[in-house]
Amino acid sequence: MPDKDCLPAALYRADQVREMDRQAIEEYGIPGDTLMERAGQAAFDLLRRRWPRAKRILVLAGTGNNGGDGFVVARLALQAGLHVRVLQLGDRERIRGDARTNAMRYAALSGDWQPCGDDLPRDADLIVDAVLGTGLERRVEGRWARILGHVNAARIPVLSLDVPSGLHSDTGVILGTAVCADVTISFIALKQGMFTADGPDCCGDIHFHALDVPARVYARQLLSARRLDWSRQRELLRPRKRTAHKGDFGHVLAVAGDLGFGGAARLCAEAALRTGAGLVSLATRREHLPAILAGRPEIMAHAVEEVSALEPLLARAGVIAIGPGLGRHEWGMALWEKVMAQELPMVVDADALNLLSEAPGRREDWVLTPHPGEAARLLGCTTRDIHADRYGAARELQQRYGGVVVLKGAGSIIAGDAHQPPAVCSDGNPGMASGGMGDVVTGIIAAWLAQGWPAREAAQLGVCLHAAAADKAARAGERGLLASDLMSHIRRLANPGND
Structure with a gap:
């Protein structure tokens, strides 16, 4: 190769x-x-x-x-x-x-x-x-x-x-x-x-x-476009100051995990921690707390059964990651509406994108991360239309919804404002076609936002880090690759000097 x-x-x-x-x-x-x-x-x-x-x-x-x-x-x-x-x-x-x-x-x-x-x-x-x-x-x-x-x-x-x-x-x-x-x-x-x-x-x-x-x-x-890979993106990273503290690296709030989807919530939150966010809070269903805290006690997991319980978490957060396992029922819809009323940068994925497609809005402070099916719902077309011109679809999504768009898939495309060409990630492998991978990249991008990177750069760093970690994990085989297999590689690669 x-x-x-x-x-x-x-x-x-x-x-x-x-x-x-x-x-x-x-x-x-x-x-x-x-x-x-x-x-x-x-x-x-x-x-x-x-x-x-x-x-x-x-x-x-x-x-x-x-x-x-x-x-x-x-x-x-x-x-x-x-x-x-x-x-x-x-x-x-x-x-x-x-x-x-x-x-x-x-x-x-x-x-x-x-x-x-x-x-x-x-x-x-x-x-x-x-x-x-x-x-x-x-x-x-x-x-x-x-x-x-x-x-x-x-x-x-x-x-x-x-x-x-x-x-x-x-x-x-x-x-x-x-x-x-x-x-x-x-x-x-x-x-x-x-x-x-x-x-x-x-x-x-x-x-x-x-x-x-x-x-x-x-x-x-x-x-017309830029090719991205981790070998170039990692050159942007610098060692942390010896006097750094957790407050320097931001606070991510993950809003995720309706009943039965606690795994999506944990994957998103843990990915944010492994990418270097100083603090990560998780707003999820009460039933998920014991398993999440037993498996990853560093996640500050909170039971949020009513929207009012979300308010103190929003007051402390710097960045929101919303969507993994959120669902489209009353609970998820209520949390989505509450988050949309905030003036905080956010990463929007999964069911939050589906809710957005039902009531479209535009913001400049978010990163949208649709896969082709979600992109088709956002644009009111078919997945075949998305596949027929992925660059065009990413540009149209960005023009319609604002912010930065990550159109996931083979050769994920990152589109920001119209004055800059879209970027495409050339890392990654077919083993990433498994449940939970999107939850992980949502957490990664949110962590880069929390650490002060502008939205476009955070999306590019996040997509490439995610793909590079998957390539490392796939050395043991693409079939059977799990989203959680990426975590140790994310941590290693997010630190300058590590291959």
């Missing part, structure tokens, strides 16, 4: 990358053929590093520039003494420009270049996916879809060039059918869709090569 420190933070849309390519060629005098040669060489070098024993290379080539990159890889592999076969998707007579130049160079070496049939050979050690590039805007259907499906079914490692064929570069959505690569090498700039929705599944391990495009080309484009 590549070191994420080597990947740029800046992400772009496909049209921006095409403009960078044009500027490099027309304004800075770099021939398109040179850029294509650099891309193919970078891909071939990666191929040799990642699969040093691969001898039989199958290149699937389209008719555009992505196919041209594939022909460079095929030529270099042939010159290195490997057995190479190119299967052409689309009419080879439609290949133009630099792509045709490189196709002819490969053909001049008597390279094996045949039309792609309905089946793929099974004797390849590696498939190079050079079929469809970043310009894809319509669904892959018919014969092309069947071929891409055969790639996924072949159980042969796949290297995709620039983006996996069939993946939308901007949204990360599969357009009908897409290649699920083991490795993707992206050129000139990273595309924002590679890190969210279906992007992580399709791209596999992501590598990057800028093709030596001048820095001034990038300076003329505003990035």
